[in-house]
Amino acid sequence: MKKEACIQISDLQFQWPDQKETLLNIPELIINQQEHLYIQGDSGSGKSTLLNLLGGIIEPQQGDITILGQSLRQLSSSQRDHFRAAHIGYVFQQFNLVPYLSILDNVTLPCDFSSERYKRAGASSNSIKKEAMRLLSHLGLEDEALLQKPVTQLSVGQQQRVAAARAFIGSPEIIIADEPTSSLDANAQESFIKLLFDEVKSKNTTIVFVSHDERFIPLFEHSIQLTSLQANKATTLMEGGQL
Numbered sequence: 001m002k003k004e005a006c007i008q009i010s011d012l013q014f015q016w017p018d019q020k021e022t023l024l025n026i027p028e029l030i031i032n033q034q035e036h037l038y039i040q041g042d043s044g045s046g047k048s049t050l051l052n053l054l055g056g057i058i059e060p061q062q063g064d065i066t067i068l069g070q071s072l073r074q075l076s077s078s079q080r081d082h083f084r085a086a087h088i089g090y091v092f093q094q095f096n097l098v099p100y101l102s103i104l105d106n107v108t109l110p111c112d113f114s115s116e117r118y119k120r121a122g123a124s125s126n127s128i129k130k131e132a133m134r135l136l137s138h139l140g141l142e143d144e145a146l147l148q149k150p151v152t153q154l155s156v157g158q159q160q161r162v163a164a165a166r167a168f169i170g171s172p173e174i175i176i177a178d179e180p181t182s183s184l185d186a187n188a189q190e191s192f193i194k195l196l197f198d199e200v201k202s203k204n205t206t207i208v209f210v211s212h213d214e215r216f217i218p219l220f221e222h223s224i225q226l227t228s229l230q231a232n233k234a235t236t237l238m239e240g241g242q243l
C-alpha cells in the first residue's frame with residue numbers, strides 16, 4: 001500500500017533579509033508517514049531555520065512546504081499557528097519546561113493550545129491526565145514522589161523525559177526534536193532515542209531530528225546535511241545514504 005506523504009518540500013529557497021546568499025535551497029524532499037528525517041550541519045548552516053519553515057513559523061521566498069497534505073502557503077499566520085499546535089510536538093535542546101507548572105501540567109500544556117490534541121489525548125487514556133501519566137511512565141518517570149517535585153528540581157535526563165512526554169501528548173503526527181540529546185551522556189542518549197522510537201512505533205508518527213551525533217543516522221530513512229554559508233559554499237542537500 002502506498003504511504004501518504006507527511007512532509008513534502010518542493011523547490012524551496014530561503015534567505016534571511018540581511019544575508020547576501022540563499023541559506024537553504026532544497027529542490028525536493030518527501031518524507032512519508034512513519035518515516036523519519038535526520039538533519040545535520042555545522043553551526044549556522046540553517047538547521048533551526050529549516051525547522052522553523054517546517055513548522056510554518058517563517059515562510060520561504062520561493063517554493064512550497066506541504067505538511068499532511070496541507071500547503072503551508074495557503075494558511076494565514078494564525079491558521080499556521082493552529083495547524084502547528086495540532087500536528088507538531090516539539091522537544092527542544094533546552095527542554096523549555098515552564099518552571100511554575102507541575103510536571104503533569106507541563107506535559108498536558110499542548111492540550112491547552114489545541115482542541116485536537118486535547119481530544120486525542122483524552123481518547124487514548126480516558127483523560128488527558130491519565131495519558132500524561134502513561135507517557136511519563138513509558139518514558140521511565142513513574143515514581144509518585146518524583147512527580148510531585150517542581151520541574152526545576154529534576155535532573156537533566158528527567159527534564160528531557162518530561163519534555164518528550166509533552167511533545168507526544170495528543171499524538172501529533174510529527175515530532176520535531178532539535179538536538180534533544182546534547183545535554184546527556186552517551187548511555188542516556190541511546191536510551192532516550194530508544195524510548196523515542198518505541199513510542200512512535202505504535203503511532204503514525206514522523207520524527208524530524210537535528211543532531212551532530214552520527215551514531216543515530218541508521219535509525220532514519222532520510223538524512224540531510226546542510227552546509228554553512230560561512231564555509232563559503234552553496235547550501236547543499238544530500239539525501240538517503242549519501243552522507
Ligand SMILES: Nc1ncnc2c1ncn2[C@@H]1O[C@H](COP(=O)(O)OP(=O)(O)OP(=O)(O)O)[C@@H](O)[C@H]1O
Pocket residue numbers: 016017018023041042043044045046047048049050
Ligand atoms: N531571525 C534571524 N534573522 C536573521 N538571520 C538569522 C535569523 N536566524 C538565523 N539567522 C542566520 O541564519 C543562519 C542559520 O542560522 P540557524 O540558526 O538556522 O543555524 P543552525 O544550523 O541551527 O545553527 P546552530 O547549530 O548554531 O544552532 C545563521 O547565519 C544565522 O545568523
